[in-house]
Every structure is written in C-alpha cells, then in structure tokens.
Amino acid sequence: MNDDERIDFGPLDPSRDRERWRRLVASVAHRAGEPGLARQLVDWGRPALLVAAALALLVWTAALLRPPAVAAPSGAAALLSEWAQRDEVPATTKILEVLGGEDGPR
Amino acid sequence: MSSRPANSISSEATVALVVRAQRGDADAFASLAAAFLRAAYSVALAIVGRPADAEDVAQDAFVLALERIRTCRQPERFAGWLLQIVRHQALSWLQKRRLRDVSADEGGATVAIAPVATEHAGLAERLVAALGGLTTGQREVVLLHDLEDWTHAEIATALGISEVMSRQHLFNARRLLRAHLAGDAVTETGS
Numbered sequence: 662m663n664d665d666e667r668i669d670f671g672p673l674d675p676s677r678d679r680e681r682w683r684r685l686v687a688s689v690a691h692r693a694g695e696p697g698l699a700r701q702l703v704d705w706g707r708p709a710l711l712v713a714a715a716l717a718l719l720v721w722t723a724a725l726l727r728p729p730a731v732a733a734p735s736g737a738a739a740l741l742s743e744w745a746q747r748d749e750v751p752a753t754t755k756i757l758e759v760l761g762g763e764d765g766p767r
Numbered sequence: 768m769s770s771r772p773a774n775s776i777s778s779e780a781t782v783a784l785v786v787r788a789q790r791g792d793a794d795a796f797a798s799l800a801a802a803f804l805r806a807a808y809s810v811a812l813a814i815v816g817r818p819a820d821a822e823d824v825a826q827d828a829f830v831l832a833l834e835r836i837r838t839c840r841q842p843e844r845f846a847g848w849l850l851q852i853v854r855h856q857a858l859s860w861l862q863k864r865r866l867r868d869v870s871a872d873e874g875g876a877t878v879a880i881a882p883v884a885t886e887h888a889g890l891a892e893r894l895v896a897a898l899g900g901l902t903t904g905q906r907e908v909v910l911l912h913d914l915e916d917w918t919h920a921e922i923a924t925a926l927g928i929s930e931v932m933s934r935q936h937l938f939n940a941r942r943l944l945r946a947h948l949a950g951d952a953v954t955e956t957g958s
Contacts, residue, residue: 675822
C-alpha cells in the first residue's frame with residue numbers, strides 16, 4: 662500500500678444506507694422550502710415597512726403644504742384684544758367680570 | 768478506489784441549479800442537496816469529529832444555506848460558499864459542545880467518550896480516531912478527496928487553498944492515517 666492509494670472511508674460514508682440518505686436529502690430540501698417564522702416575518706415585514714414609509718411621507722408632505730393655522734383668540738383674551746384695538750377703556754367691574762371676577766372682590 | 772459519486776454534477780449544472788434555487792424552485796433545492804450534502808458532511812466531520820454530529824451539522828448548515836441562497840452572488844462558487852457556511856456552523860456547534868461538556872463536568876457527570884481499544888473498535892471508530900491525529904485542513908482535504916471524490920482543483924477552489932497545498936495535505940493525511948491504522952505511534956501531526 663502506498664500513499665497514492667485512497668483511504669477507504671466507506672464505514673464513515675453516510676450514504677451507504679441509500680434509503681436513509683435519500684430521506685435525509687429530501688428532508689433538507691423540504692426544510693429549506695418551507696417558510697419559517699423568521700422568513701415569513703421578513704417577507705411580510707418588507708412590504709409593511711414600505712407601506713408605513715409611504716404613509717408617513719404622505720402625511721408629512723400634506724403637513725408641509727398646509728398653511729399654518731393661526732389660532733383665533735377666544736374668551737377673555739379676545740375681548741381684551743378687541744378693547745385694546747379700539748382704544749376702549751371699559752369699566753373696572755366689566756374688566757373684573759371678563760377676567761373671572763364675577764363674584765366681585767372679597 | 769471509490770468511483771465518482773453518481774450525484775456529482777458539472778459546474779455549469781451547479782450554476783443553473785443555484786439560479787433556479789434563487790427563484791425558489793423546490794426541485795433545485797433537492798438537486799443541490801443531493802449533489803452537495805455529502806461534501807457538507809465531510810467538512811462538518813473534519814471539524815466536529817463525530818459522524819452523527821457531522822450529519823446534524825451538515826443538515827442544519829445546508830438548510831441555512833438554501834434559505835440564504837439569494838445571497839450567493841457567485842453561483843459558480845456555490846461549493847465554496849456552502850462549505851464556508853458549514854465550517855461556521857460546525858465551529859459554532861463545537862463551541863456549544865465544549866460549553867456543554869464543561870458544565871456537565873462541573874456537575875460531576877461523565878461525558879467524555881471512552882477511548883475505544885483499537886483491536887476491538889469497529890473500522891468506523893478506528894477511522895474517526897485516526898482522523899483525530901490530523902489537522903482540520905488535512906481532514907477536510909482527505910475526506911473531500913477520498914470520500915467525496917473531489918479533484919484537487921475542486922477542493923482548492925472550495926476551500927480557498929492552492930492545489931499544491933491540497934496535494935500536500937492529502938499526502939500527509941494519508942501517510943498519517945495509514946500509520947495510525949497500522950498501529951504505529953505517530954504523534955507529530957504533519958511531520
């Protein structure tokens with residue numbers, strides 16, 4: 662026997678039992694073919710992420726294009742502002758009433 | 768001398784199968800597994816050292832590879848790409864086994880494999896024991912060449928080594944294996 666001759670690894674050959682090996686090969690192909698949870702998540706995750714990104718872009722664009730809304734003054738502030746614009750000096754009781762002093766000073 | 772496995776395929780056929788597998792063709796998965804699972808087993812065996820464990824590692828690695836087949840950018844280098852995944856899986860498996868063995872030792876359990884007396888061991892056990900005296904590179908080459916019947920060119924491409932190195936590994940591996948199997952005390956790997 663010289664070193665150019667092959668070593669007989671037959672006893673370590675898993676395909677000696679042909680039927681068992683055939684099942685093993687089929688099992689590998691089957692396992693690889695069926696979608697696992699991780700792959701399903703990835704498969705669904707990508708389009709879901711795209712839709713979410715598109716929606717966010719739409720909302721953001723709409724918000725940018727809309728003119729800024731100026732909050733209309735209301736209540737006491739509106740009334741005080743109106744008096745100031747008209748240079749009107751109301752009676753003290755009226756001012757107190759507007760500012761919440763309906764019950765009058767205690 | 769072993770003959771070329773019946774399920775071995777040409778590099779052109781491999782490329783075609785990889786492309787089909789990348790499109791999700793289940794038949795291509797099965798053909799690739801039939802053609803390359805034994806090579807995956809050989810490399811796994813070279814690293815984990817136990818045939819039953821090597822089968823498990825090879826199967827898991829192959830499933831992983833097929834799941835990631837779309838990331839195989841060079842279908843003509845499929846074998847090398849696959850064997851890299853097998854190596855990674857085998858090393859990771861080996862690391863887990865070592866951790867398991869250490870924790871079992873700490874718990875007082877005996878997990879070490881009892882050495883098998885050569886004269887009573889089966890040929891498979893003797894071969895496994897003899898392979899234990901080689902380097903991982905030598906084991907990969909001798910198993911891919913003598914078990915899987917790959918050429919030196921195929922081995923060199925798949926393992927990322929030169930053909931000269933492949934021949935050298937094979938020569939040394941066979942010499943050491945024969946010495947071990949003949950009962951000679953060969954202790955110096957690769958010398």
